[in-house]
């Protein structure tokens with residue numbers, strides 16, 4: 411088990427350049443399977459999920475050359491082979507399911523492993539994915555350790571309207587449609603910044619895609635996709651994490667941010683905790699005047715609230731970061747995760763720090779912030795951003811805390827401990843129980 415030891419109480423200060431967004435990098439890596447031309451990617455982060463996908467590519471005979479020091483990755487799926495009976499896909503990561511379209515388009519077969527659930531946030535449905543694959547002409551059979559998919563000839567174009575705006579289902583629809591035999595449309599498409607970045611990459615490969623960033627995507631299938639070069643944008647999750655770490659430790663952190671136009675709602679959410687975000691010359695910083703304090707609503711009989719849902723709402727993956735601010739800031743806040751039914755069950759861990767957080771129902775938590783906090787040993791669930799949130803709270807409390815089972819951090823945030831150490835944090839990884 412990987413544990414993070416945190417000696418908290420030091421204000422984090424300095425400048426930092428965030429990495430690429432895992433949730434943009436992974437669908438893009440999966441998309442490269444659709445082309446036989448070379449692809450060069452810049453800014454590829456050294457994270458567990460990326461390494462797992464690259465390992466699969468190597469096993470399938472693709473050419474993979476990566477230098478995590480420079481962030482340059484060269485991929486060439488020329489001599490790639492796939493046997494659904496022998497070749498397994500990565501587990502414990504959601505994006506494994508986005509390897510399916512490339513494999514189906516190329517080999518007429520693919521598999522979905524039993525565990526493609528990723529973070530333990532509640533139900534992570536696969537039915538919307540299966541439905542998409544079936545609409546494109548796949549037959550789906552249950553095997554002992556997963557699902558087997560088969561398709562004869564080209565994928566069949568279709569029009570689809572999903573039950574809800576799912577990030578990876580939208581990406582899978584686009585991946586299937588890119589090489590399908592006609593024009594496909596998707597209604598209720600997700601439009602998160604990482605979905606948009608993925609769609610830009612698809613356009614770079616030569617996909618004919620319209621409606622980028624909207625809830626209606628139209629894709630005209632083409633016979634083949636090309637190669638090319640692509641540079642990843644900065645990850646908004648990392649930007650928010652570093653800004654929040656600056657604010658919660660009473661420091662002064664400046665984060666490179668080339669897309670502040672994505673931030674108005676995020677900035678307003680920070681302001682609810684007394685944190686002002688300033689965007690200047692391609693950098694963002696968090697400013698706290700005095701103490702963290704919850705902004706009281708004018709409406710009677712309600713609490714200040716933070717609601718997370720599919721974009722353009724506040725992204726659910728940012729919610730734990732704001733919960734950490736909620737237990738520090740004086741006042742009460744209700745957090746509402748409109749997407750997941752199992753993402754809030756870590757109030758027990760917060761209480762080990764002396765924090766007061768109440769789980770109202772599977773979707774809602776209330777923090778009563780500003781209580782005196784003491785260092786603690788806590789256990790992170792298998793949820794990347796919760797491990798980060800527990801670390802944030804620990805970093806704000808003088809003394810030694812331990813975050814057990816913090817390895818999920820490595821799924822999304824490269825060199826995280828090293829990066830925040832450079833900002834003045836005292837934190838180290840220890841392997842143990």
Ligand SMILES: CC(=O)N[C@H]1[C@@H](OP(=O)(O)OP(=O)(O)OC[C@H]2O[C@@H](n3ccc(=O)[nH]c3=O)[C@H](O)[C@@H]2O)O[C@H](CO)[C@@H](O)[C@@H]1O
Pocket residue numbers: 433436504505533534535574575576577578579600720725726727748749750
């Ligand atoms: C690899 C990747 O990109 N993972 C992200 C992706 O996962 P992923 O694509 O798996 O998430 P989905 O958008 O499909 O949503 C996950 C679950 O939430 C529920 N649901 C979702 C939307 C909705 O409007 N109503 C609803 O009920 C469904 O049960 C669904 O199974 O998007 C999630 C939501 O932003 C993020 O937490 C994950 O980090």
Ligand SMILES: C=C(OP(=O)(O)O)C(=O)O
Pocket residue numbers: 432433503504505527528529530727794795822
């Ligand atoms: C929940 C996340 O990832 P995954 O969907 O891969 O579990 C995340 O990136 O926060």
